[in-house]
Amino acid sequence: MSLRDWLLTRRDRMLGSAAFHQSVLRFPISRWIARRRARELFDITAGFVYSQVLAACVELDLFERLAAGPVSSEKLASDCAIPRPGLERLLEAAVELRLLQRWGADEWRLGDLGAASRGSPGIAAMVRHHGMLYRDLLEPLSLLTDRSNSDLSQYWAYAAEPGRSEAANAQRYSELMAESQSFVADDVLAHCSLAGRRELLDIGGGSGVFAAEALKRFPELRARVFDLPDVAVLADERFSREGYGERGGAIGGDMFADTLPGGADVISLVRILHDHDDELVVRLLRAARQAISPDGLLLIAEPMAETPAAPGVGAYFHLYLWAMGSGRPRSFARIRQMLEAAGFADVRERGSFQPLLVRVLTARPAAR
Numbered sequence: 471m472s473l474r475d476w477l478l479t480r481r482d483r484m485l486g487s488a489a490f491h492q493s494v495l496r497f498p499i500s501r502w503i504a505r506r507r508a509r510e511l512f513d514i515t516a517g518f519v520y521s522q523v524l525a526a527c528v529e530l531d532l533f534e535r536l537a538a539g540p541v542s543s544e545k546l547a548s549d550c551a552i553p554r555p556g557l558e559r560l561l562e563a564a565v566e567l568r569l570l571q572r573w574g575a576d577e578w579r580l581g582d583l584g585a586a587s588r589g590s591p592g593i594a595a596m597v598r599h600h601g602m603l604y605r606d607l608l609e610p611l612s613l614l615t616d617r618s619n620s621d622l623s624q625y626w627a628y629a630a631e632p633g634r635s636e637a638a639n640a641q642r643y644s645e646l647m648a649e650s651q652s653f654v655a656d657d658v659l660a661h662c663s664l665a666g667r668r669e670l671l672d673i674g675g676g677s678g679v680f681a682a683e684a685l686k687r688f689p690e691l692r693a694r695v696f697d698l699p700d701v702a703v704l705a706d707e708r709f710s711r712e713g714y715g716e717r718g719g720a721i722g723g724d725m726f727a728d729t730l731p732g733g734a735d736v737i738s739l740v741r742i743l744h745d746h747d748d749e750l751v752v753r754l755l756r757a758a759r760q761a762i763s764p765d766g767l768l769l770i771a772e773p774m775a776e777t778p779a780a781p782g783v784g785a786y787f788h789l790y791l792w793a794m795g796s797g798r799p800r801s802f803a804r805i806r807q808m809l810e811a812a813g814f815a816d817v818r819e820r821g822s823f824q825p826l827l828v829r830v831l832t833a834r835p836a837a838r
């Protein structure tokens with residue numbers, strides 16, 4: 471047994487003892503540590519209740535109803551069509567979570583987190599679609615044993631069956647992704663300039679929000695989105711609608727089965743790798759290596775496992791992607807390994823404003 475192993479075993483024994491807990495509460499410093507640990511454990515234990523408080527607030531549109539200022543219990547109960555005692559119980563819980571704030575004797579207003587959620591497009595849509603994950607997680611052991619019938623795998627059709635494209639399904643998930651993409655695009659492009667680049671190929675670029683933002687910021691750039699046929703149509707529509715018909719275009723295809731178009735000197739994979747299992751990811755990275763020009767830059771942006779600035783994000787994506795039917799969150803080190811195996815070098819982390827949402831890394835084709 472190594473020294474570290476021995477120490478950790480001693481620690482685990484101590485922390486697992488009720489007598490030890492009682493004794494540490496008697497001393498100020500150890501009391502502080504014990505309280506903090508108890509708090510963290512409580513948050514994990516109670517997290518599903520917090521989520522449902524938020525889900526109820528979103529379903530009742532409470533943050534919008536309170537956006538203009540305080541509102542009374544009576545008016546909220548009548549507007550939300552929920553009897554006042556039940557509604558007030560929700561409002562009290564939302565105050566504890568800083569989603570709302572009490573105002574005077576009988577009024578409520580936004581709390582700082584409720585107010586912030588209005589400034590983050592995508593949160594409400596994310597919370598709404600979490601109903602599916604919530605149902606899938608109702609019996610976690612069943613889900614871990616068999617995920618073939620999960621609600622999330624129906625929602626993300628391509629996860630259960632790589633390459634599957636179906637119009638209504640594609641439209642639904644593309645709208646969800648587009649809601650948060652403007653934040654992601656801003657973060658990615660602030661940390662990785664495309665100045666001086668000729669052509670962007672955004673693989674799995676969805677309805678084109680990221681590519682359109684790149685076209686807006688870099689007037690010399692041309693961009694193509696490569697996505698499943700039913701999604702590529704949406705990107706083409708966006709380029710025409712936003713006046714980028716000349717510089718932007720979309721190609722429908724299957725990134726795992728079709729040859730990727732060549733010629734781009736930037737290839738981006740934004741929130742793509744984590745959706746897929748290792749074998750497909752390596753195949754995709756090799757295809758990107760074939761397609762990219764020798765002076766090209768590969769840009770990868772997605773939330774990652776083992777992100778110290780965002781503890782817990784990895785846990786969320788591990789379960790989310792398991793329920794979805796494919797993929798996993800990967801650490802920066804793991805992605806680097808896969809990139810190097812696929813023929814890329816000079817893998818660098820570029821930083822990001824919100825590592826919770828996305829981390830940005832780049833790589834260049836290795837000399838052959």
Ligand SMILES: C[S@@+](CC[C@H](N)C(=O)[O-])C[C@H]1O[C@@H](n2cnc3c(N)ncnc32)[C@H](O)[C@@H]1O
Pocket residue numbers: 628632633634644647648651654673674675676677680696697698701723724725726739740741742745
């Ligand atoms: C999680 S979404 C990310 C969309 C966009 N990059 C973003 O960050 O908002 C994954 C995208 O990959 C696309 N995709 C999945 N499988 C694909 C395949 N086999 N070929 C091409 N695109 C695919 C999906 O249609 C979807 O638009």
